[in-house]
Amino acid sequence: MGTADNFINLNSASLKTACESCSLHQLCLPLELAHDDIAELDKIIKRTKPLHRGDYLFEMGDPFTSLYAIRSGSIKTFTSTDEGEEQVTGFHLPSEIVGLDAIISSHHPCSARALETTSVCEIPFERLEALGQKIPGLQRQLLRIMSKEILTDQDMMVWLGKKSAEERLAALLLRISSRFRDRNFSAMEFNLSMSRTDIANYLGLAVETISRLFSRFQQEGLLRVDRKYVEITDYEGLRQMAGIAPDCHHHQ
Amino acid sequence: MGTADNFINLNSASLKTACESCSLHQLCLPLELAHDDIAELDKIIKRTKPLHRGDYLFEMGDPFTSLYAIRSGSIKTFTSTDEGEEQVTGFHLPSEIVGLDAIISSHHPCSARALETTSVCEIPFERLEALGQKIPGLQRQLLRIMSKEILTDQDMMVWLGKKSAEERLAALLLRISSRFRDRNFSAMEFNLSMSRTDIANYLGLAVETISRLFSRFQQEGLLRVDRKYVEITDYEGLRQMAGIAPDCHHHQ
């Protein structure tokens, strides 16, 4: 399922740059970027060895130096409250960028851990900023990505503030499905890399509630669930459960 | 209470630029910017006539052309769900910038209305972007502002997901207080420009709950409340009510 297939190309970067041959190319890069510009961008990106399940990409409080684009796998970001309990602030899938919330303060306000084996591109921010100065399209893309993040978070606020437990879970599943579709994975069946506890935490609910909801959704024929594996058997039904038409195609 | 005091300077822009003489100068502009740069930024900013209570700054779906910096007054932003009910996504005070969530999609994903008489600076985004290309400090500032917005929203997600009604209201009051302090207004007494309904909506609670909480906070000696006027009489107590030390000084 989308392993780090481009790793081999790295050193033998002959015809194409690694970025150009990456399957996430179209999602993670500004489409307007010229070949030469991509090559320049490619130069500043560091490819690090894959993370294993539970590995930290960075920890809350770490100095901020780089953004990270996810190539394969998945990441959860979370903050730790004073009392030590954690709050999941997001799940991040391939082509998405983590670390944007750190730009303001020069240290990471949240931690990021791999939910499964995950490979990322490290993008040193100083160099990205400098490059953005030269390439207008890149600068624009960066602003657009951040704008999208703001939009997603505001969307989430609406869900947390207004929606019932079943609406929240249904909406989350639809959003994940939609994101998989965007990456040309199956939108109708996938593995959830995160635990029920993480889902509950993210949605502001109790684990037991999530468990019960998965059971109910299955009983009602919306899903087939087997452990982490989820198959959406009634897409329209699930949409209705989510409170009608949250049109997840627009904002991830 | 912070009226549009600089309006007169506009046409008689003799010695200083309007931006430079604005009381929000230090908050809304990058500190590193040189005099000439400020002058250039100043040129692209349009100052429009003040909005009155209830006036729209923009409506959901409107084409996105400009960001808006609030000079005085306050704005609420909100989305309308399919069923027509609104969800307040933020309250915005002087020096804060609204419209950042529209950059991605070229139209506004939310509406913005004045909560009281409010004056704003309109900043055409195209021109700002072009200017950012020339002035590195401006570009950086823009990214930092967006990063801060992401951080604030994620913070809000934590509150909505995890905190009790009393914690949410206490935290909101502290955050507002903190923002007033930053702008050199009194942090211990202020007028809430938004209605109880808006507060309830924003916090994902019922109006009645807000009402009861204001009464209780007053009974317990944390606040003195008279209609929109709020005086914090026990700051530490309010912090405790908010669930201990959300240190509101860092992230607005």
Next chain:
DNA sequence: ATGATTCATTGATTTACATCAACTTTATGT
């Protein structure tokens, strides 16, 4: 001013979800 409308407060009742508890299934490590 005066009635009409919107906004705010307070009480009584209901409910969605959390919490507590017991148990089962799936991972993990030696």
Next chain:
DNA sequence: ACATAAAGTTGATGTAAATCAATGAATCAT
């Protein structure tokens, strides 16, 4: 392979906050 731990499920009970309902205060319009 086995023991131990972690994660997930299901049921019983409790509770915070929503909803319903009635009344009072403030703002708006004529």
